[in-house]
Amino acid sequence: MTSTDPSAAEAVVFWVCAFLSVVGGIGLILSRRAVHSALWVALTMISLAVLYIANAAPFLGMVQIIVYTGAVMMLFLFVLMVVGVDSSDSLVETLRGQRVAGILLAVGFGLLLAIGLGSALNGVPVVGLDGANGEYGGNVEGLARLLFSEYVLAFEIVAGLLVVAALGALVLAHRERWQPRRTQREISQERTRGGIHPAPLPPPGVYARHNAVDTPALLPDGSVADISVPGPLRARGDLRPVDTAAVAETAALTSGEATYGPAKRPVADDPGTSPGEPS
Amino acid sequence: MIGNGAVVLSEGAPSLEPLAAATGVFAYLWLLIALPLLGAAVLLVGGRRTNRWGPYLGVLTVSLAAVFAIVLVVSLLGLPADDRAVGQTLFEWVFVGGFTVPAALQLDQLSMVFVLLITIVGALIHVYSLGYMEDDPDRRKFFGFLNLFIAAMLLLVLADNYLLLYVGWEGVGLASYLLIGFWQFKPSAAAAAKKAFIMNRVGDVGLSLAIMLIFITFGTVTFDSVFAAAGEANESTLTWIGLLLLLAACGKSAQFPLQAWLLDAMEGPTPVSALIHAATMVTAGVYLIVRSNPIYDGTAFALTTVVIIGIITMFLGAIIGSAKDDIKKSLAGSTMSQIGYMVMAAGLGPIGYVFAIFHLLTHGVFKANLFLGAGSVIHGMHGEQEMRRYGALRSVMVITWITFMCGYLAIIGIPPFSGFFSKDDIIHAAFEQNIIIGICGVLAAGITGFYMTRMVIMTFFGKPRWPDDAHPHESKPVMTIPLIILGIGSVVTGAALLYWGNIESWLEPVTGIEEKPLAIPTIVLEGITLLIVLIGVSIAIARYRREVPVLAPKGNLLTVAARNSLYDDAINEALVVKPTYVLSDGSIFVDERIIDGTVEGSARLVGGLGARLRRLQSGFARSYALLMVGGAVMVLVILYLARLP
Amino acid sequence: MSVDNYIILACVLFTLGAIGVLVRRNAIVVFMSVELMLNATNLAFVAFARMNGNLDGQVIAFFVMVVAAAEVVVGLAIIVTVYRSRRSASIDEPNLLKY
Known part of the structure; x- marks a missing residue:
């Protein structure tokens, strides 16, 4: 792969990755849910990593994948989990004229930037990185030579910055404890005396045909026990609907009104087979 | 520090006449000022606890000063004629770099006569005030202010340099302000005090500018040094100095165009009007001009201006005096007119300086006499000042009437009363200088005869026009005795000063003297003057012999204008x-x-x-x-x- | 097809990021948009490095990545803290920064 002038193969790579990255960017903007935005961004970043490699920057491509896609985006997803993946943004704009003005200004800015850069770069010859990469035996060696010689001071400062950032994150995320830590004894006492369910919560799937986490347990009277389902699922309403026919059948079996055997009734399509549908 | 009898001489500056060291009795020259100053300090700082004996202390200090003044004049007479000037440095007052001004006193012939006038007339007025201000709750304060005035006035005439004179000049202005506004609960009195103070400031600006100009020109402010160098100075500079000094004199002596305050100043108690606004302070301007005679000798223009100002004021005052119905205001107009005489005489140059001072002295006595007489009348009429409500008072106030008549005859210039000699000398000198000035003087003398006769007839003759409950009465002896003394003074001062005191040769070393031949004999001139005066008197008798209306008749245009003081306030x-x-x-x-x-x-x-x-x-x-x-x-x-x- | 295309792509991505910042209200999405803008500049740096024939552009891009990582750590911590106190990740909520 020569880096002086893009070859036809590189052109193919470029157009594919460029398309994917732009789609990722548009997806970022248009997705209602933050999680989807994060996934679109991950797509964009992987595309960019490929483009780095195509641009004779294999080290940066790898760092892009490892640091950005692997660490940064995962951190984003992690925070999204904390904040609540369930919340989807309302796309109604509250600030008057913000959306139109923002899009116009941003597009105008990008246009001006592109025109300016395009006119500035017009006719500038491309030297290519073959020489620079080959001087010390490869891209990584070349970068290392620069980082640990000319840029060593910046490198050290950035290292310090990372440490400070980690500490800052710790401090910011730290919650000051104002009361003594509750002992296990106190917690259990509180739970017992507070009228809260003292025993372990009912597991999902009691009297149920499925034992998936989204299948609620049923109480003896046949009603749904909400607490048997994890909170986020409950909040989202991602509960598997109760198959009342199955419940009745089970009750009949228990009471001896029915016996195991071929079904007396036609087996209905289980509406619960489409998971994820809000009930 | 005080009274060390050092010789006052500015080193390096030539002196006209070297001052003799103040030895003997002259070493106590400072007592003249210190005595009334002490009285003022005790009375004003001492507060109410001096209420009971304070007024008597005030009288005592001034009387002691008067006695001391007589001792001084006797001692001065004992000296040879050319050595009758002594100086005394009290202390170094101002020293700024090379410029030093000592607080130094100078007693010469000119200062001496002023000291006599101020202390003796002042003492008599103090005594009179004991009676006049008897019922005033602020009597002590009044005497404090009077003493302060006497001290400041003596400082003014005894200073041996312009800067110290300026201190006295401002001091008498302050005392005048305080005393005009003595009854400050009357809005008119408070306003009059402010008016006098502010109009005096205009003149004072002239004096301070003149002093600055003198310092720039001569490098010193001491009289001797300045006068010694005056002959060599540029004439235009001398003219400017002279005009600025004239402005100062106009302010202090109520001369045109700064005359408007004097009539309002009559709001003050009558002894104040007699002492400050008739006898002494208002003559300070004349003193200033005469004292500065070496400067005026070098500038004919300034001298001519002085004469013109004097003549204008002389007629202005006479016209106003002829129309006013308030006895004090009429007298104030007369004072303006008489000071106009003096200023005119001073403007004549060496011919007139002596007679300006001569008239100043006689006027000081007879005008004090007239004012105190008027005060006695006002006192007897319970504060009534309107002459149209007087009439026929001669029967109830005999002593006041007789003494007032002495003053009256003196002012209109009937021989042998004092005014005859002084005024006649001025007219004589005026004719020597310029016949027009002389005619003006004679005419003004005629108007004087008119308005004074009008005043006398309206006050003492005719039918009584006072209300039934007025009960006019003669004043107490404490008031009448000073009146009698001043009445005698009005009779004899002129002749005594002229013949016994030999005022011309007495003042000659200070002012110089000059005689010019006159076309007509002196006796004829005196006759003509007397005739004109008698015509004025006759007109007044003819007009006011009959019934005087209690309410002022409408009057012609001139009368109305004169009643309004010739619209000076409006102007x-x-x-x-x-x-x-x-x-x-x-x-x-x-x-x-x-x-x-x-x-x-x-x-x-x-x-x-x-x-x-x-x-x-x-x-x-x-x-x-x-x-x-x-x-x-x-x-x-x-x-x-x-x-x- | 030339290296300029990379630059144009960088501009497009940068614009998309800017739009995301201006239009979206979820703080995390805004933050991701900022990351997209940073990536766009990184692409431009890499392309410039290729055009100039030296590795300095790549070094700068590397530093941008490191700094972006640090920034993400702190920024997300801030978002978590804000969320904790306001129960919301909307950047329109904390609008006390006004007159």
């Missing part, structure tokens, strides 16, 4: 006060509208702009981001535009 109002108001109104307009408008307008502009701009700060981070992007776009656009060919 001052139009020429000075109104323009000042306009100026200050304009300043207010500029300040409030233009200056404040600019300041407040800019503040309002910024405030309004901020109120609108702060809408941008909505608190929404996205709005800020939008603004940032907008700014970036703008920067890019500007960069592109700048790069366009």
